[in-house]
Amino acid sequence: MKLEKFLAQLTEAPGVSGYEGQMGDLVGQAFSPYVDEVRKDNLQNLIALKKGSGKNCPSIMLAAHMDEIGLMVLKIEEKGFLRVTSVGGVDERTLLSQEVTVHGKKPIIGIIGAKPPHLQQPDERTKSIKMHDLYVDCGFSEEKIKELVRVGDLITINREFTQLHKSKAAAKAMDDRAGVALILETLKELQYLKHSIDVYGVATVQEEVGTRGAFTSTYGIMPDIGIAIDVGHGHMPGILNKEDTMEMGEGSGIGLGPHVHPKIRKKLTELADELKIAYQIEPSPSPRGTDAYAMQITRSGVPTALISIPLRYMHTSVETLDLEDIKSAARLLANFIARIDHEFVEGLKCF
Amino acid sequence: MKDLIKRITEVFGPSGQESKVVELIKAELEGHVDEMYVDIMGNLIAHKKGPGKKIMFSAHMDEIGFMVTHIEKEGYLRFTNIGGHRPWTLKGLRVIFDNGVIGNIDCHSDTKPNELNYDKLFIDIGAKDKAEAESMVKIGDSCGFYNSTLANGQRMIGNSMDDRIGCVILIEAAQQVKSSPNDIYYVFSVQEEVGLRGAKTSAYRIHPDMGVALDVTPTGDTPEGAKLNVKLGDGTAIKVKDASVIAHPLVKNFMIDVAEKNNIKYQLEVLTAGGTDAGAIHLTKEGIPSGTISIPCRYVHSPSEMVDLNDVKACVELVKGMVAIDIAQILD
Structure with a gap:
């Protein structure tokens, strides 16, 4: 499937943390022509295996999370308004006046309403609205909505995948379906390359609530190398320190920080230079934000690296990126995989 | 039950x-x-x-409970939390240690409620000085709330x-x-x-x-x-x-x-x-x-x-x- 089409399909479908079942099915269908096995584990991580040509060969795990942030029904108020809480780090300022789908007994359209400016107190006008003051209005009476919706039902924002100028695109849940798409592109590239190592493409669950799926999937696979693929902050107006962000369209970021094994990073950057693949160095000092954190400290430890796709407006419904950054990083990863041998893997065992 | x-x-x-x-x-x-x-x-x-x-x-x-961190020369116990408490709710509560020693949590009467933190609170076990306190509890000893559990019809409180x-x-x-x-x-x-x-x-x-x-x-x-x-x-x-x-x-x-x-x-x-x-x-x-x-x-x-x-x-x-x-x- 073409990158644009796959990404449109993934980002428009719901898959809030803890409820990635349908998303896993979509990913499994897309991966299956390029891999030898597809399975789901206990927590619904989608695990695809493309076998290497070697015997007793090492393995690499590519992990990108397929869950998205979202909302959950907290309480059904009188007159049928739904109070909500967030699943993952939703920016509450961006929720006002969004159209949403409430995933009840059947999908129901709703909107997020709030008090109009005319009726606000002076101090309310200068403050952003808080999650506990927002509500979803589906138009149903209290009695009717209680037949269709229960506490704990999920809510996602309705947003079509939109292509902007040239290769740029905006959608909800690019974080981290773009990473899942990068794995698919890598698997496609690997069709034309010979690789001796086993390649696990894993679409992980529950990253947005604490890299939970990466912990359990890594435990099950126990790879020799782990590469987390996630989105990183792209540059946009209002960012004071340009160094904190990456430029969209200038290649994906190769992470640099305590959760990145220096020998893997070195090989990735050297290979990118050799193949003239654009990349950026992304300083990544905080260790807990991506699946790399979980992969690195599972069992006796996994040598881990991080690839970051530059993306603007993270955790909004208009997450924007450049598709070329996905394609170039896939080429880099595929070639990296093709060049890994026993010797390189042995070298990683001694930091 | x-x-x-x-x-x-x-x-x-x-x-x-x-x-x-x-x-x-x-x-x-x-x-x-x-x-x-x-x-x-x-x-x-x-x-x-x-x-x-x-x-x-x-x-x-x-x-949840508390642990003794320091014993003052007057015999009062300073303490830290085991698990999540709201320190401003602790004044006046009774606690019990594993060996049965009972104390109550208090603070200086001028302390404002919004200043109430562990550094302002102490446990009084009735000891007359540090030596007597040390004969009753040691640094690192834990205590928990001391209350009777009561039934009020179908509701139980404790x-x-x-x-x-x-x-x-x-x-x-x-x-x-x-x-x-x-x-x-x-x-x-x-x-x-x-x-x-x-x-x-x-x-x-x-x-x-x-x-x-x-x-x-x-x-x-x-x-x-x-x-x-x-x-x-x-x-x-x-x-x-x-x-x-x-x-x-x-x-x-x-x-x-x-x-x-x-x-x-x-x-x-x-x-x-x-x-x-x-x-x-x-x-x-x-x-x-x-x-x-x-x-x-x-x-x-x-x-x-x-x-x-x-x-x-x-x-x-x-x-x-x-x-x-x-x-x-x-x-x-």
């Missing part, structure tokens, strides 16, 4: 010091399970053997309902379940209040096919209360989410089905913070489908936690209903 609740909530057992609770539970379960053992961390594991897959229930024995009430539910269920298609582990875990520590190691050892925590959950039914769905007296609460776990859809739906088929009064719970043993169990090894049965409880982490006996009985029925069904059917 009232008698058991009173006895178990009045036993001393801050995190890391759960052995008196272990003794009480062991005595209650004698003859009702196939084996009981205490593991390295101090978790009490009661095993009721069955032919099928393993289901692990976990209720924590530990309670400290350590969190989570001895969960232990009561497992004891009652274990006493009533004579056979099951499942291999049942009733775990009475340690050190939940300091980070789900006992559940983590017990789940690793047992490696169950399904995990179920039993713990209290705050309610939204008090004046100016939080926007929470759960009400005291509205039945057992089936957790959808808290900060530690998103209940596995299979397990959550299993609980709902059992409640509906057995006419057990239940409510759905979404908690915006907090965590239970399920948070540790579900991330064990390759992952374990897990959920939580919550007991509605007002004033959680205060000396007067309030539960409703009808809710407690509904939780017992839910546990019994779950173990009556072969979980292999649910997990496939």
Whole structure:
């Protein structure tokens, strides 16, 4: 499937943390022509295996999370308004006046309403609205909505995948379906390359609530190398320190920080230079934000690296990126995989 | 059941010091399970053997408390917290140590409520000076709230309902379940209040096919209360989410089905913070489908936690209903 089409399909479908079942099915269908096995584990991580040509060969795990942030029904108020809480780090300022789908007994359209400016107190006008003051209005009476919706039902924002100028695109849940798409592109590239190592493409669950799926999937696979693929902050107006962000369209970021094994990073950057693949160095000092954190400290430890796709407006419904950054990083990863041998893997065992 | 609740909530057992609770539970379960053992961390594991897959229930024995950090020359004890307290609510409360020494928490009378933190509070055990205090308690000794547990009709009030009430539910269920298609582990875990520590190691050892925590959950039914769905007296609460776990859809739906088929009064719970043993169990090894049965409880982490006996009985029925069904059917 073409990158644009796959990404449109993934980002428009719901898959809030803890409820990635349908998303896993979509990913499994897309991966299956390029891999030898597809399975789901206990927590619904989608695990695809493309076998290497070697015997007793090492393995690499590519992990990108397929869950998205979202909302959950907290309480059904009188007159049928739904109070909500967030699943993952939703920016509450961006929720006002969004159209949403409430995933009840059947999908129901709703909107997020709030008090109009005319009726606000002076101090309310200068403050952003808080999650506990927002509500979803589906138009149903209290009695009717209680037949269709229960506490704990999920809510996602309705947003079509939109292509902007040239290769740029905006959608909800690019974080981290773009990473899942990068794995698919890598698997496609690997069709034309010979690789001796086993390649696990894993679409992980529950990253947005604490890299939970990466912990359990890594435990099950126990790879020799782990590469987390996630989105990183792209540059946009209002960012004071340009160094904190990456430029969209200038290649994906190769992470640099305590959760990145220096020998893997070195090989990735050297290979990118050799193949003239654009990349950026992304300083990544905080260790807990991506699946790399979980992969690195599972069992006796996994040598881990991080690839970051530059993306603007993270955790909004208009997450924007450049598709070329996905394609170039896939080429880099595929070639990296093709060049890994026993010797390189042995070298990683001694930091 | 009232008698058991009173006895178990009045036993001393801050995190890391759960052995008196272990003794009480062991005595209650004698003859009702196939084996009981205490593991390295101090978790009490009661095993009721069955032919099928393993289901692990976990209720924590530990309670929140305090630990002595320093003894002043006048004999007053400075202390830190074990688990989550709101320091400004502690003034005037009584505490008890493992050896029976009783004290009360107070502060200088000029201290403003918004300044009340551990550095302003002390425990007075009635010692006349440091030497006498040291003969009664030592630095590193723990204490817990000291209260009588009371019944007010169907409502019971006392400290350590969190989570001895969960232990009561497992004891009652274990006493009533004579056979099951499942291999049942009733775990009475340690050190939940300091980070789900006992559940983590017990789940690793047992490696169950399904995990179920039993713990209290705050309610939204008090004046100016939080926007929470759960009400005291509205039945057992089936957790959808808290900060530690998103209940596995299979397990959550299993609980709902059992409640509906057995006419057990239940409510759905979404908690915006907090965590239970399920948070540790579900991330064990390759992952374990897990959920939580919550007991509605007002004033959680205060000396007067309030539960409703009808809710407690509904939780017992839910546990019994779950173990009556072969979980292999649910997990496939």
